[in-house]
Amino acid sequence: MQFTTKIPVQKSSFPIDYDSKIMLLGSCFADNMGEKFQYFKFQATTNPFGIIFNAVSLEKLIRRAVENRMFTENDIFFHNELWHCYEVHSELSNPDKEIFLSNLNSILESTHRHIASLTHCIITLGTSWVYRNIETNEIVANCHKVPQKQFTKELLSIEQTEKSLQNIVSLIHSVNPNCNFVFTVSPVRHIKDGFTENTLSKSHLIAAIHKTIIHHPSPITYFPAYEIMIDELRDYRFYAEDMLHPNQTAIDYIWIQFFENYISESEFGLMNEICSIQKGLKHRPFNPNTESHQKFLNQLDLKIQTIQNQYPFIKFC
Known part of the structure; x- marks a missing residue:
């Protein structure tokens, strides 16, 4: 018997592997997916300028990064004892003006380099609701x-x-004609905008993405994270305490749907090995000085060294 409505996910024709260079941009769900890529040690960068919810602000940052147009004093302002920039998230704000500008431009230069070498850009849109600064009209x-x-x-x-x-x-x-795109809509509901308003907002995002795909069919696919959460996981046991964000079980489930269809099957074995190492590194023995535990650590080191010999970019903390 089938107790859920299964959302079909189309297999990617440009699957991700361990040679892929990935950038994830957008809402907090992009961070959720980015954490998974980091856990499995893919070459992924997530939200270098922090969480960005709307497409217009993402475009502005990408344009700045592609053009390598540095941030200046005109782009920042002082408020509540911190320097801020309306183009980036508050997590980057800083009490020191010079440090703040230096950090912004360092991230900008790094993002410029990453964009030039990307194989996959994954963009998760959060909302169509935006705020416009009255003074600048931006x-x-x-x-x-x-x-x-x-x-x-x-x-x-x-x-x-x-x-x-x-x-x-x-x-x-x-600057990078070979980059492939995956668009998705965040499964997080923005109820502060209103229930009906949130539905309207998400519908605008979904319609815009599919219209974009019509114009650029080959390098763009749509991953239905929103649909999986709303329909396939339509039960409050899959939500965090606020009843709005997906909980870890839901995030894990959506990630499984993603990697089964967007990551090359040839990498599943390596992913399992890395998962085994990650669990081993988190293991805390009752008696760390025993011979059996020392043997376990030696075997773990051997696994790590074997992987790093083949993939020097993979580092375990």
Whole structure:
């Protein structure tokens, strides 16, 4: 008997392997997926400028990175004892102005290099709702707790999001024509916007992504993370305490659907080996000085060395 509605996931025609260079951008769900890539030691970079929820702000950052256009004093401001930038997440904010600018430009240069070598860019959109700075008339990625009266709230149209997504693809392809894209919509519901408003927002994102795929069919696929969460996992036991975010069980389940269809089957064996090593590194024995535990550590070191000889970029902490 079938007790769930299974969401079909199409197998990727450009699967990820351990030689792939991956960048994940977008909402907090991009961070969730990025943690999985890091755990299995893929060559992945996740949200270098922090969590970004909307397509317009992502386009702005990618354009800046592709053009290698440095941040200046005109791009930052001081508020609540910290220097901020409306283009990036608050986690990067800093009390020292010079350090803040230096950090931003260091990340920018690193992102510029990564984009040029990417094989896969995975973008997770969170919302169509955005805030526009009244003074500059610019959409911001983060309000940094600046008073609400300095912004207007608006819903990006399907066409606006589609335009930004197409621009993102074109910008990256201008320096790296071989990059493949995976678009997805975050399964996190933004209830602070309202229940109906959240549905409207997600529908705009899904429509925009599929319209973009029509224009760029070969290098872009859609992974249905949102649909898996809302339909296949439609039970509150798969949600965190806030009843909005997927819990670890749901994240693990969605990751399994992803790697079974987007990662080359030839890498499954290595992934299992790395998973075994990760569990071994976390093991805390009751009696660490016993001969059996020392033998276990030696075998673990041998496994690590074998993998690192073949893949020097893989490091275990």
